Amino acid sequence: MQQEVIIVGGGMVGLSLALMLAKTNIAVKLLEAIKYPNYDDENLAPYHSSFDARNSALSRRSVQIYQELGLWNALQEHATPILEVNITEQGSFGKARLKAEQEKVESFGQVIENAWLGRVLLTQVKKEPLIELIDGVQVTSLTQDTDFAYIEAHRGESELKLQSKLVIAADGRDSFCRKALGIGASEHDYDQVAIVTTVQTSKPHGHVGFERFSHLGPLALLPLPGEYRRSVVWPVKKGTEGEWLGEENDQHFLDALQETYGDRAGKFQKTGKRFSFSLSQVLAEKQAVGRVVLMGNAAHTIHPVAGQGFNLCMRDAHVLVRYLKEQQAQGSDLGDAAILLDYEKSRLSDQQRVIKFCDSVVRGFSNQNPFLKLMRNTGLVAFDTIPGIKPLVANYAMGLKA
Template sequence: MQNTEANLSKNNHIKSSHIKTSHVKTSHVNKAAMTEQQVLIAGGGHVGLSFALLLAHHGIASTLLEKNSYPTISPNDDAKRSHYLDSRNTALSRRTVQIYQEIGLWDELQSHACRIDAVQISEQGSFGRAQLNKAEEQVESFGQVMENAWLGRKLLLAAQQEPLITLIDNANVIAVDQQSDGVTLSFSYYGEEEHEQQLQASILVACDGRDSTVRQLLGISTTTYDYQQAAIVGVVETDKPHEHIAIERFSPAGPLAVLPLTDPEGDGNDEYQEGYRRSVVWVCPTGEEDKYLEDDVHFLATLQQAFGARAGTFKKAGRRGAYPLTRVLADKQVDGRCVIMGNAAHTLHPVAGQGFNLCMRDAHVLAQMMSRQVLKGEDIGNPTLLKRYEKARQTDQKRVIRFCDAVVHGFTHPNPAVKLARNVALVAFDKLPNIKPLIANYAMGLKS
């Protein structure tokens, strides 16, 4: 289970805005080549940074604009959480791990990643049970769980150190103008006084979140659905070691998850014991958030009732946040030389942890297609190419969207007949041959 936009730059407390010259880097390729091949990326969260790093891996320069202020960090900094990061965690699928391995970043990430060796699935108060085990599926793991604090820090460090990536923070996009051979992006920023600037490139990729400014400026409408739910996300300690097991539990309120976490390292949770620390995603109806946020005793008791003895006794609760759950789908993901990506393209329910991993597969495919254009000496922002990208990603995207919605609605439907059917389906999933490998491969992002 994974959060909605895992956005590195989520910070509502920043009141001033300026370009930090220490973070703005000029590409080391020659200026003519950079002008010809440059990509503009709006939105510097996890998806935007990852896409810029994917492009750099293929030798493609990009300029990334982020509306908030990036922190000043160095490779020698410890891993303490900073105010710009929240307490959320991300479940990285095997395919996402492979993508980070391809660009040489996984060695930097894995020290704070906790592998998932097994997944237990059940419904509260029902007989249906299923389990995925890595030995049975003959995989190293089903994925990895990582705190956003660490993932964001490492992505930012890698981008700061990459000469093909120019970072501009505190940049507010105000206009997008498309020409036949390029895109002009206008943005404002603050130094000693407010400034306005324009950048031109062959292509603009918008990774600026669910409420995307670029998407709105392009006049791209969205199809939205309010689940009337909120996700309560935080960290807990149990008296039973997690043993690298992820627990998916369905309750009348919605899907829940307890995921294994690594030992803390300088994040303010030093009292947590080795192997007893877990990420929790608790879904509740909209309007009930406060009682789970403000009262640790009530929160822990509610978790205990929902999960029973599967995770052991819930002993302590760390800080947590509440995030409204709404599905937002862009009605189109390509407009001329502009691509809508990440949560700007599809914001999904966090059930099964598919959202961020789907975004990474999108980014990987587009980076590969653009790389092939460069090798052929052709235009990386060619609208025909971008339309091919949009079409190529439809099958994977639609499958994931349908799966997430089917799980959410199927496991919260109160009809007794529907409840019986889904529990029979869980048992069948657990017992029938050939079903588990298929579902496991989809969940790991290996079938798209």
């Protein structure tokens, strides 16, 4: 009898994981709280709560995973490779540069708008006979015993009662499943809000990504499809976001970008609608309890400063599927608690390294103490000049040394 896995949460991680499992011949029931949009126009990708205005910088490892799933050709149409990364601090001497050609790689990764990533994933999920997709469903209870995990939910007027040997909770930062199981989580509020949008510049992006640390916050400018389109992610102090949002502030926002970046991108000519997202770090105290395993932001939500959050989740998912594939090949229980704990243990090193790095960058570059400013700029110069450092950092950033 084929075992069926229940995934709670149909965002980018949940959809990707469902496709990985189906490719391994494991049946999936995928539950998503929000109704998905209708994709009537093939040239549009409407926003969904999980596929919004944000962008994802897919690492080379994430690209490889989508290649294994046979999805990369469809995704590539909406993605742009990063061939160079420049890291600088406004008003300081330190700078560092990574070039794909020098590191002998095709690219450092690919930037894709989440709305398009979500559309491609959802379209493929709907074609997959091993995946049953149920959207607009609210989970109200999650319990488990030695044999099964049990879910109660409602969809409109209908009540659902489901059971499975394994439940994967990918239901976001404020995970209902995590709370239902009594799993605690540590939370750190960065007191920042990320301003996210797309801009048009007078100079072509040349497939170069910029990370510019400013007194307002760490500003990321990444290339998008279209020679002059770039994505902006700008974490600013919470409470100041009002001055950046709304059409009436378009020019004010463009002027601030110009002042922060100078003429590297030419003139900032046009901005799209800006959206804001609060930033915090949320780390679950456990990621596997009995027959339930946490995945995605339910397990670890981190700061977007280095674009590592989604890529870390993809590596988690890929490793979990490898464990489940071995269980299935042996005809063993997919929800075996010992196996899930082994999975969790196997991922801690990679997770802790990425979490610590992202948190350190945010804290380190947020402090305007002159001595610390000197130290970090000296560090950028050292990174740019000392042999052997760039390949090591590049491999970690690309997800190839997890």
